[in-house]
Amino acid sequence: MFRFLVRRILGAVVILLIISAITFLLFYVAPRDPARLACGKTCTPQTLALVRRNLGIADPLPVQYWHWLQALFTGRDYASFGRCPAPCLGYSFHYHEPVLGLILNRFPTTLSLALGSAVVFVLFGVGAGMLAAVKQGRTVDKVASSASLIGSSLQIYIVGLVAMYYLVDQWHILSRPQDIPLTQDPMGWFKGLLLPWFILALIFTANYTRMTRSQLVEALSEDYVRTARAKGLSRRAVFFRFAWRGAMGPLLTIFGLDLGGLFGGAIITEATFGLHGIGALSVDAVNNNDLPMLLGVTLVAAGAIVVLNIVVDALYAFIDPRVRLA
Amino acid sequence: MSDPMSSTPGGPFLSVRDLRVHFSTEDGIVKAVDGLSFDLGHGRTLGIVGESGSGKSVTNMALLGLHDSRNTTIDGEALLDGQDLLTAPQRELERLRGNKMSMIFQDALASLSPYHTVGRQIGETYRKHTGASRKEARDRAVEMLAKVGIPQPELRVDDYPHQFSGGMRQRVMIAMALVCDPALLIADEPTTALDVTVQAQIMDLLKDLQQETGTSIIFITHDLGVIADIADDVLVMYGGRCVERGTKQEVLRAPQHPYTWGLLGSMPSLDHPVDVPLSPIPGAPPSLLNPPTGCRFHPRCAFIEQVGDGLCADAQPPLEVMDGRGAACHLGPAQRVEFFADFAGIQPN
Numbered sequence: 143m144f145r146f147l148v149r150r151i152l153g154a155v156v157i158l159l160i161i162s163a164i165t166f167l168l169f170y171v172a173p174r175d176p177a178r179l180a181c182g183k184t185c186t187p188q189t190l191a192l193v194r195r196n197l198g199i200a201d202p203l204p205v206q207y208w209h210w211l212q213a214l215f216t217g218r219d220y221a222s223f224g225r226c227p228a229p230c231l232g233y234s235f236h237y238h239e240p241v242l243g244l245i246l247n248r249f250p251t252t253l254s255l256a257l258g259s260a261v262v263f264v265l266f267g268v269g270a271g272m273l274a275a276v277k278q279g280r281t282v283d284k285v286a287s288s289a290s291l292i293g294s295s296l297q298i299y300i301v302g303l304v305a306m307y308y309l310v311d312q313w314h315i316l317s318r319p320q321d322i323p324l325t326q327d328p329m330g331w332f333k334g335l336l337l338p339w340f341i342l343a344l345i346f347t348a349n350y351t352r353m354t355r356s357q358l359v360e361a362l363s364e365d366y367v368r369t370a371r372a373k374g375l376s377r378r379a380v381f382f383r384f385a386w387r388g389a390m391g392p393l394l395t396i397f398g399l400d401l402g403g404l405f406g407g408a409i410i411t412e413a414t415f416g417l418h419g420i421g422a423l424s425v426d427a428v429n430n431n432d433l434p435m436l437l438g439v440t441l442v443a444a445g446a447i448v449v450l451n452i453v454v455d456a457l458y459a460f461i462d463p464r465v466r467l468a
Numbered sequence: 469m470s471d472p473m474s475s476t477p478g479g480p481f482l483s484v485r486d487l488r489v490h491f492s493t494e495d496g497i498v499k500a501v502d503g504l505s506f507d508l509g510h511g512r513t514l515g516i517v518g519e520s521g522s523g524k525s526v527t528n529m530a531l532l533g534l535h536d537s538r539n540t541t542i543d544g545e546a547l548l549d550g551q552d553l554l555t556a557p558q559r560e561l562e563r564l565r566g567n568k569m570s571m572i573f574q575d576a577l578a579s580l581s582p583y584h585t586v587g588r589q590i591g592e593t594y595r596k597h598t599g600a601s602r603k604e605a606r607d608r609a610v611e612m613l614a615k616v617g618i619p620q621p622e623l624r625v626d627d628y629p630h631q632f633s634g635g636m637r638q639r640v641m642i643a644m645a646l647v648c649d650p651a652l653l654i655a656d657e658p659t660t661a662l663d664v665t666v667q668a669q670i671m672d673l674l675k676d677l678q679q680e681t682g683t684s685i686i687f688i689t690h691d692l693g694v695i696a697d698i699a700d701d702v703l704v705m706y707g708g709r710c711v712e713r714g715t716k717q718e719v720l721r722a723p724q725h726p727y728t729w730g731l732l733g734s735m736p737s738l739d740h741p742v743d744v745p746l747s748p749i750p751g752a753p754p755s756l757l758n759p760p761t762g763c764r765f766h767p768r769c770a771f772i773e774q775v776g777d778g779l780c781a782d783a784q785p786p787l788e789v790m791d792g793r794g795a796a797c798h799l800g801p802a803q804r805v806e807f808f809a810d811f812a813g814i815q816p817n
Binding site (some may be wrong): 368 | 570577579
């Protein structure tokens, strides 16, 4: 277990380094100059050079990348902003604040949105998938299967707006989406996020219904499930102790990736409901040519996926004894 | 636990009459078993032989009620100790399965759950049917592992199936099937996936355990060598029907059905010269969707001329059983003896 963790964490660091380097490169490939934007209309070559130095983008690319890496461990002094303490992900060109602090500010919203909708889609998606698998070929199965097909082809920005119009504005069933911190007002937090949770969960629910059903149908046809029945176990015991056990592994893997993806921000959902999570932050970073911010949100998103992957792999060993961690 | 002595001594312990198992598929109705009858006495071993798709496994899955009721129609009667298995409610079947009757399967690795220790899987059956505690079930599992010849059972009980070798896994499977001392054990090609020496060990184990417990065994195989080793009685299946039955000696020494001759002829023997090729049965097993008319074996049979009048293609030969011996063939008794003698290359005495 220990060796597994060390190996995987080292691997994760390498992956994150590669991702940050690629992001760095891509940003400079794009034909835009943050210094020129910051410099304004009355820009002389002298001021432009000064702005470049102040932003930390005067040096050649590899040197810049090296400085950025160094700052992670030692912090960094900017001529115009002052000190950015370690771990420093850089200073946002646009907000003129350390990137890390900005991301951490937005994280509770993203976390609330991700976890809340995960609860919804696991509950409904896995539940509907189980029901469909048990009632294979019956009406329930057909309804669940076609509903999930329709569900997975919906678009958040349409369904979200329609739902908001009717459920909030017309019928007043739900509160207007807003992000109130959980610590400040738990009830307000819940009410404000209820609609975004369900809308974000919609497509996931549909996908999890289909995946759960197909995994279970496959598991139910396994020889060991037949053996379990031949032993005289009840249908319920056979289903949960054997078939579900077999279906769980692949579902957990997908769930880890999906949750990791959501921790990186739900861009469309946040935009649709005007929530200020990491998704909104990354859109702003792109629009503002804000390289340090872009790097920061990219790394957080990638980091979430990588970390959850390690967690899932570790959990997998508990589910499936054939998997040995080394 | 079951009491093998509860029915009339000497009478059949399992009696199957006119069993029909039909599956509805998109292409039509597959008649996997079509009118099968047989008896099994206490402590005896019935070998069921046949090619793939002859209905061997389907028959036994039907006895345990393991078919999916949504696309399967099962008719007939199967009395186990006087109780009809085919009409028994699900709860009752669950009470019987693993307890009074149990089954071992061909591929032990796939048939054991990869997610649970063998001790748990053996103990689970025991707990379900006896209400034993976890501790008692574990002790029983250790006892059973010892009984089937697994070394260091008190250590191996906590291992998972993938940590055992193929032969050991099949022993685990047997331990699991016998944990409640079933009166009927159905073994569905339990040795097919094993190499020959391990196969012999498993057969010896089954024979020993049968001596000890008096369990009746249905042994499904396509291997006549295995039948010769373990069976008391033999039932030869073809296309979902019984074509010949009798004691092992009768069926193997004096087979009456051309299909059985074919099976014997396609078997290698140490006594035969190596340069004489095996003679496989020509053709392929019949479609169960559109089975041949008349005798289902007639398209592959070399003796339809001898019967004549197109009888083989027109009429299904009845299986006339006298004292448990019979064959479903239009050839007359004398012809059967004569043609088998020709076939086997020996003169009738």
